[in-house]
Amino acid sequence: MTGAHTGSVRFNDYRFRDTWFLPAPGHAVFDAVVDLEHYPRWWPDVRSVRKVDADTAELVCQASLPYRLVIRLHRAEQDESAGRLRVHLDGDLEGSLAARLFARPGGTRLDITQEVVATKPLLRGLAPVARPLFRLNHALMMRRGRLGLLAFLT
Known part of the structure; x- marks a missing residue:
């Protein structure tokens, strides 16, 4: 990954890991997670989705x-x-997002790993001072996603 550098810090490279436990069967979690077009129904931070082709949104x-x-x-x-x-990501963020589902007593554990580079000029320019805010923003978005998916599945 590339990014602005100061010493060994790569301000525009991000790696995020999240684990969600959802009290729903794996097939229901899988179906919801692959159905990108319906994310705005349960994830308030996803404002819109446009299908580009069968594998891209x-x-x-x-x-x-x-x-x-x-x-x-892109799937x-x-x-x-x-x-x-x-999925591969491009646009304002470039990189990848991977998800793994594991059956657990009473539901499903969803592990999400994202490795991205911020390409949006605003993010790149502010990263040296605002990186902690960007990470917090991401954490809050993921929290709302988990809560939204939890409500959607129950």
Whole structure:
């Protein structure tokens, strides 16, 4: 990944890991997570979704900070029997997002890993001072996503 550098710090590179426990069967979680077009129904920070083709969708996201991200997700892997999903991202963020589902007593654990580079000029320019805010913004967005999906599935 590339990014602005000061010493060994790569201000525009981000790696996020989230784990969600959802009291729902794996097939229901998988179905909801692969159905990008319906994300705005349960994830308030996903403002719109436009289907580009059978494997690609463009999402417009805005969390707590006053900027929007336009991100294209292109399906790289979708294997329900193995509980694996992976998409390539481009647009205001470039990189990948992978998800793994694991059956657990009383529901499903969803592990999400994102490795991205911020390409949006605003984010790149402010990253040296605002990186902690960007990480917090992401954490709040993921929290609202988990709560929204939890409500959607129950």
